[in-house]
Amino acid sequence: MADVARFARGVGAALGLAAILAGCGEAEDPLTIGSKDFTEQLILGELIAQVAESEGIRVDRQIPYGGTFENIEALKRGDIDLYAEYNGTGLILLGQPPISDGDAAYRRVEELYAPLGLEWGERLGFANDYELVMREDRAQELGIRTISDLATIEGPVRFGIDEEFQERPVDGFSALLRRYGLNGTAEVVAEPVAAGKARLYQALLQGEVDVVEGFTTDGQIAEYALAVLEDDLDFFPTYQPAPLVRNQAMQRFPALDAALGKLGGLIEPAAMREMNAAVELEGMDPADVAKRFLADKGIIELAEDALAAVEELAVAVGPLDARGNQIAQAVSAVRKAFQGRNVTMLETPDPMAALVDAEARLALVDAGAFFSLGDGVFPNQDVPAQALGVVGYDMAHVITRAENGIGALGEASAIGVGIAGGASEEVARMVLTSLGLAERVDLVGAAASTGPEALEAQFRALRDGELDALFLMVSTEHTAVVQAMQENDLRLLGLPEWQEGNNLVRFPFLRISRIPAGTYPGQDAPVDTISTQVVLAGPARAANPIGSAGPGSAAIGELQPLADKSITALNEALASPEQLDPALPSPDVLRPQAKPKPAAINPSTSYSVVNLIVILVSIFLAYLYFRAPPKRPEPSLREPARPRGHAAAPPPSGDQHV
């Protein structure tokens, strides 16, 4: 019965849609919606568009249209009918002094824009103010809490900002420096970045810059536990977004007023942060995020039988290796490459096992996961998986207590490796075995079920002396490790002994790398350790009886390797400048194709022989057909010219009674 009801609803929806389409036939131009070119604006543009559509208004999306200046100009010219603007920005656009009180600012812009034929809709419910953001560890190290404190830093402060912030005259970068007197006391290196917010945060996390401009609603601030500098001089005005609409559009679409009314005060700051995070950190489509939000609020109905993506695509990730932005980067790339699929994350201690058992389609793994130690000298590459794209790097972090810790890996008797059975354990075992320490050293995996718990337990055990060291394969941006290093008095050990012997030959995927001085608090010298690529892995192509394609290769109930096309799309989405480590198994499409020249004019004699035999047999078979054809009847018995009519019929010869 439910199915019938659903079907009926589907039919109803189809009829409704048809009615709308028919109604639009005679209507004039659609409502053109613009937006600026960063994530929050894309989502706001979609929200407005979808609410308008729910009121039966036909919408032309110009999302994104351009920066603030392009949008306001297009709005004045009438190229777009509305976009979401912030009241703080609205003031500054008209050269007005900033106002920190949101209500006052809103009233002011309403007055100021009315003569221009532009109308402000209700505010959406949150404010998106500029902020200056630093890495927590760096801020603590330098003792900085407020923007004024930046002036106390000796030497250059590296700022990461985008073009728009640099260009804004009243509340932009130059004005900020002048207000806080930073251009006098400190040398400032401004590095405008065009590629958007995500890139700025990446630069911050990687230590390329010290301070970046952020928005209150940026998902990354909470995600990476970043420090927000207090605006102690109240420099930044408040920025509360509201739809800025041409009066003409309001007249043309009577339903628009009601539609925008629904959005008034609807979006809590936390909801906006979540939506931003969903787009930037999880790679979701802004339109989907907006749709889900509106459906949650009951403004639009998600049609159950709409053509929506249903099939899950699971990406297995390790819990400890909550690799900060590596997971985000990988999952967001998968979402981009597999549009239309419902991409989910599967957290498991051993992502590679999940891939091999067909529980996940892709896995985020260290290069080490492709190998098992075996008994021999060389590790075996026996996992039926292949590397599909580079996500980043993990460094081996050998961590010990700063006081009464060990001096080298060889002195340890118990080493902790994150979660039991996890990826760090396998690499740790390879390292210990090849250094001849496997007998003397116990590897201890935490029994915890989640990554943060496991890390916490291991660091506690290290502090309490139960463990002599930790061996963790993590990126240097791993926030939990950074934090633990800060809170406990720990230090990083190098692995200089790795270069001895033939380890570099035996384990080509474990390379020597250096963690630069100052990466961790109190680390005053660079540390040489090993690193490995972090890659997205997919199922390998199994040997097949009848070639690598075709009906025969499609085993039932087994996961197939990804199509070449998907692999290419995945690599485009990952946008890693680097190629895969040649030591890893990788699909043909990613390998440089060098076609060997045929050795001779005839590449295979046996083929020639078989071909010759087949041709001779065919000739023989043809001969069988043509030899000694059956006797034709006597010429006199041959069919005579067919009689045209009875009268013309020649008298048959006398054998008609035979």
Add this chain to the structure above:
Amino acid sequence: MRVNLNLVFIVSVLMCGGIGVWGVADPASMTGAAETLTGFALDALDWYFLLLCTGFLFLAAILAIGPYGDIKLGHDDDEPEFTTVSWIAMLFAGGMGAGLLFWGAAEPMYHYYAPPGMEGETPDAAREAMVITNLHWGLHAWSIYAVCALVIAYFVFRKDAPSLISTPIVHAFGGDRRSMRGLANVADVLGVLAVIFGLAGSLSMGTLQVRAGLGEVFGFEQSTTVSVYILLALAVCFFISASTGVDKGIKILSNINMGLAVFMLLFILFVGPTRFLFETFTTTIGDYFSNLLQISFRLFPYQGLTDWTAGWTLTYLIWWLAWGPFVGIFIARISRGRTIREFMVGVVLIPTMFSMLWFAAFGGSGFYIEFEGPGGLADLVFEDVTKALFALFTYFPMSEMLSVVAVALIFIFLVTSADSGTFVVSMMTTDGNLNPPTAHKLIWAVIITALTAGTLFTDSTEMAKVMAITGAIPFSLILILQIVGFLRTIREDYIQIRERRRRAEARLYAAPGE
């Protein structure tokens, strides 16, 4: 006669047992050997197999259009044994059934995503995908079956010869049977082996399909135990069906199946995007027939895509060839009393049009989701072909009912295939008895079930696949011999028939004058 029968029967059973034991004891080495043979043949002789299979299509066309078309498969006064609807239903049930479900949505999607030698996911790729799919499932496939069937049916019903693989060869070249006994026995044994292994391989794959389907619909565990239960249920059904004879068991099941399949097709057509699907169908007819000549000979030697041809087109054609002796004899058995022209239209043209409509409905729905909906279905096909059909259903209302019907269809198709296979093998090993004794059928039923179970226990899909097609390669030679024998015979017969007709006409014209 008795000795001859026993020889074919005993040798066949022994060879089945031997190869079966080898396969179960050391699946890797047996699969390896079969793979080497198949791989070598498809690699070295790709042009030959493509020409051969396209040759069947031309032969079928010539026979239908040419002067032989009026000749009846049977004595001149024979009437068809089955109604045309039952006849076509049985053709489908025996011939491709389960695969049609399995690949209905998956194959067009697959080629749409990764067409050979062009960019995927474009409108042109969608058209190319439909053309390729119909190349694999259309005229070529049914021509192979039709020719395999015709060469047997002609001798059995017109000459009252035994229904054996060797019959056309013996009849055309033998003169007396004694001198041809060696060759005849080899041909018959090769035929039996091709059928038995083709059937066991296909049944194992079919069982896995049903298991995957049950997993998708009811969340069944994907384990060997479940496979064995499915096989047991299958065996019980087809033992019962086999013991009832061709005019009861197979006929009833085929009609049920055809009803279900047509229901499902209509459901997809009219609950889905109807206009789009019929547009797809119409476009495909044009694309397929206007490209037919070119794609029938296309091997991609310059693009380095011969792998693709071997993996797709040739594998399909070989697959049909492997089923040729079995489906052929079965089709022959049910086609008594039809003229060659009627036979060709019924066995080649009608099923082809039906499968074109089928692929237009299922593939077209997939395209609709890709073009108008969110997409993602094509990629899913690459992930796991089994899921394609069930994933497609989730976009339809009453998707669970559709999935249940699909699993039931696959199951019944397997039963009818197994049943008709058993029937054919029994005919082949009882010297062509058109209604072989039930005891005999049960012996073969047990052997086929045992081989299938063995394959399932090795848990190797590769093994099932190579078993399904390897028999076709030696059999293709036998088939050509059969065709040569048939053509020689019909050439002689036609002269006589024409002569008789001329005289009858002459008599007719002469009559009023007297």
